[in-house]
Amino acid sequence: MMKKKMKNKVWMFGGILSICLMGSLTGCIESTNQQISVKDLAKELKTEINYQDELSKLDKDVAIEMYQLDGIEVEDCIVYVSTGATAEEIAVISAKNGTDASKIEEAFEKRVEEQKNSFKDYVPEELKKLDEAVIEEEGNIVVLSISDEDEKAEALIKNAAK
Structure with missing residues (x-):
């Protein structure tokens, strides 16, 4: 027993x-x-990539207006823009759902096209950056990176998505 x-x-x-x-x-x-951290990814893109211009952080409301995201549920948003001398830009935005994430991706594509029209006569050298702009959607996070280091930006985004 x-x-x-x-x-x-x-x-x-x-x-x-x-x-x-x-x-x-x-x-x-x-x-x-795990979910990508908007703050961490934006910081990494800003510190790990070399920019010609000084990038300044935008207020969330200003960023939503700039990308015309009215009516889209944005959970978190970090955007850095250049002084205007270059097209350099970083945007990492978290949407409430996949549908809104797709709308943000479309807004980023529209922004790049608008920037191409603005820079073609102003600073045509910036068109290369805009032609190679990185726009990635990872779940509900959408990322825009405009720099001379598009491959490095893609690698940083993919690494954050692991």
Whole structure:
């Protein structure tokens, strides 16, 4: 009878251990699927990429107006713009849902086209940056990066999405 109790305890311990291990593995899976931090990604794009111009942070309301995002549910938003001497720009915006994220992506595409029209006669050298502008949608986060380092910006965004 003592052996039977001991055997039951071993099985119970094994079952509890299995449940704990499965729980910890689930935690690992969830951690690789974390939401991108708008603040961290914007900061990384601003500090890791070399810009010719000084970038200034815009107020959320000003950014929403600039990108014409009225009626879109923006959860978080960090936008840096140049002085106007260059087309350099960073925008990282979190939408409430996928539909709004797609609308933000369209707004970024429209912004790039408007900037191309503005810079073609003003500073035509900036057209290369605009032609290679990075616009990425990762879940409900949409990113716009206009710089001379589009490949580096893409790598930073992909790394943040891991």
